[in-house]
Amino acid sequence: MPPTRAEKTLRTRRRMLDAAHRLFVERGWTRTTVEDIARAAEVGVQTVYFTFGTKRAVLKEVLDSAVAGDTDPVATLDRPWARAVLAEPSAAAQLALQAAxxxxxxxxxxAVLEVVRAAAAADPELAELWRTNEEQRHTVQLRFAEALVEKAGGALRDGADAASAAAVATALLGPETYGSLVTARGWEPSRWEGWAADALTRQLLR
Incomplete structure (x- = not known):
């Protein structure tokens, strides 16, 4: 059965996003053009503009799909892994799931987050995209921290509250820390995950 028109459109969009992802990571924001994306995706330049509108919009969707792992309009806290974090009865096991x-x-x-962060210094719209991403990450960690406080009977290390716990988790699980250890120092992601879970436990639980 041949693909429907909607399926073809979705595949073309995915191909453009994949091409943009690769080019942004390889070349950075400034050196990647819409023409480059169109050429790599084997579509016309106008197809990229018609689908996304601007190069910034392409980068935003590349980031959103990289974070989510798909293009489905499902909020982070409604995704299965986040629901599992919240549903886990053990505080220590919750932190391990957060790291995972x-x-x-x-x-x-x-890698895409680093493209956005680097470009934000010279582009106000991308600076806003970076700030939005930071706020979204903090919002997720705050909800996790509220659940953690309940599971720990309201007693975290050194009397930390949910706001403090969220700040710690946002820093430890952020792209800057990951990039410093995995990208720059060559750690395996599995090693980083174990380190992050241990650091969260040491910082937050008694």
């Missing part, structure tokens, strides 16, 4: 979830996301998205 962060690893899965950062293996896909760390």
């Amino acid at each position: 979830g962060a690893r899965q996301i950062l293996e896909r998205a760390a």
Whole structure:
């Protein structure tokens, strides 16, 4: 059975996003053009503009799909891995699941996040995209921290509250820390995951 028109459109969109992802990571924001993306995806330049509107919009969707792992419009806290974090009854096991979830996301998205972070210094719209991503990450970690406080009977290390726990988790599980150890120092992602889980436990639990 031949693909429907909607399926063809979706495949073309995916091909453009894959090409853009690869080019942004390899060349950076400035040196990647819409023409480059169109050529790599084997579509016309106008197809890219018609589908996304601007190069910034392409990067935003590349980032969103890298973080999510797909293009489905499902919020992070509604995804199975996040639901598993919240449903886990053990505080220590919850932190291990947070580290595992962060690893899965950062293996896909760390390089694209670095493209956005680097470009943000010279591009106000991308600076806003970076700030939005930071806020989204913090929002997720705050919800996890609220659940952690409940599981720990309200007693975290050194009297930390949910806001403090979220700040610690956002820093430890952020792309900057991952990039420093995995990208720059050559750690295996599995090693980073174990280190992150241990660091979270030492920082947050008694």
